[in-house]
Amino acid sequence: MAPILRRGSRLECLVIIPARNEEESITQVIYELLELGIPRERLVVVDSHSTDDTADVARSLGVRVVKQWLGRGKAGAIMSAIKSFKASCYIVIDADGEHPAELVPKIEGMLSDYDLVRTERSDFGRGPLFSFGNKVLTAFINLLFGTSTKDALSGLMGFRRDVASEQPPLGDCWEVMIVWKSKRVRAATIEYVPKARLAGKKKVSVLSGIKIALCAIYYKLRE
Secondary structure, three states: OOOOOOOOOOOOOEEEEEEOOOOOOHHHHHHHHHHOOOOHHHEEEEEOOOOOOHHHHHHHOOOEEEEOOOOOHHHHHHHHHHHHOOOOEEEEEOOOOOOOOOHHHHHHHHOOOOOEEEEEEOOOOOOHHHHHHHHHHHHHHHHHHOOOOOOOOOOEEEEEHHHOOOOOOOOOOHHHHHHHHHOOOOEEEEEEOOOOOOOOOOOOOHHHHHHHHHHHHHHHHHO
16 A cells, blocks of 8 residues: 655655657657656556557666556556556656656655646647647536636646546546546646657547547536
């Protein structure tokens, strides 16, 4: 079992890097985290059914790699790591290099006082179609949940173990669940400017958007 921690005590979180076909970007993401002083043993790459050399590249850098063995999509990848490695808290950062690694220690420090730390991009930087889709989905989620987030779909977040007590019903539901949870626990938000994606193709599609909207409806019905 994870140790019982008092508010304000220093946490050491496991950093989860979900990755699917990110062999061109995973090296830089891992190096950036290591350069911040995060030990290799606290980094876990979850290979989400990659068809390239993502897993082998990550292993060559000395970090732990697990195959996704639960569900589908990002939700299944994250839960595969949580079920495989017990920790008091977890930080999730996408493997595409878009998110500033230097926010990871900041999130870790904030989790001493909060149950959940979300991040929001100040802009979406992937072209007008992606930006429009994100804004529409974020507005829809805010309408359903009564939240005021600027970005419901950022792939960088941290949370204590008890926040991730369940796997969302669909693989594209993880970020939606985090926004929904933010109303029910002690939560904080960090805004940041995203970097350009290092390589690879975006994983978001029109079908993903539909699934995200269905996830929002699912969690609304649970209230």
